[in-house]
Amino acid sequence: MSDAQPYYLKDDGVIPNSALPLLLYPQVIDAAHADRASTFEQRFAQKGWTHTWRNGIYSFPHYHSTAHEVLGIACGSARVRLGGNGGVVLNVKAGDALLLPARIGHQNLGAYPKGQDWDLCRQARGQRELYQIARVPLPSRDPIYGVCGELNEHWPHA
Numbered sequence: 001m002s003d004a005q006p007y008y009l010k011d012d013g014v015i016p017n018s019a020l021p022l023l024l025y026p027q028v029i030d031a032a033h034a035d036r037a038s039t040f041e042q043r044f045a046q047k048g049w050t051h052t053w054r055n056g057i058y059s060f061p062h063y064h065s066t067a068h069e070v071l072g073i074a075c076g077s078a079r080v081r082l083g084g085n086g087g088v089v090l091n092v093k094a095g096d097a098l099l100l101p102a103r104i105g106h107q108n109l110g111a112y113p114k115g116q117d118w119d120l121c122r123q124a125r126g127q128r129e130l131y132q133i134a135r136v137p138l139p140s141r142d143p144i145y146g147v148c149g150e151l152n153e154h155w156p157h158a
Helices: 036-046 127-134
Strands: 005-009 018-025 049-053 069-072 077-082 088-093 097-100 110-113
Touching: 005 088, 036 049, 036 069, 077 097
Parallel strands: none
Antiparallel strands: 005 018, 018 097, 049 110, 069 097, 069 110, 077 088
């Protein structure tokens, strides 16, 4: 099991971020693997994270108030701003994964826990988004390692 690296990000006035940490899972899929995108999709699905998609990360800061998200870096590398202007910039590369709690701003392959549908929020949040964020349940399984994954260590269940 890889050691997930937690990052705690504060509300920057535009992006609310979360009390739950963003988790970086370095090199969870071998960078030499021929079809990392399909491997990420299969692993996410096996762990109960569905609604997979393939694309890059948007170039504008945004967050989701209705779902947590996992991003699998299938090819190449990128500098990704997380948490809005007051957040962190991480260098990610093929084989890495990022687990984003609802509210964490991000500017690219992702999936959501079964039963959660995403929305797209770009502006300062209103009461509706704050209400929705508070109602997002914690996932039952880590998207990379399942029931015994590091999500359980870093995101304690209420």
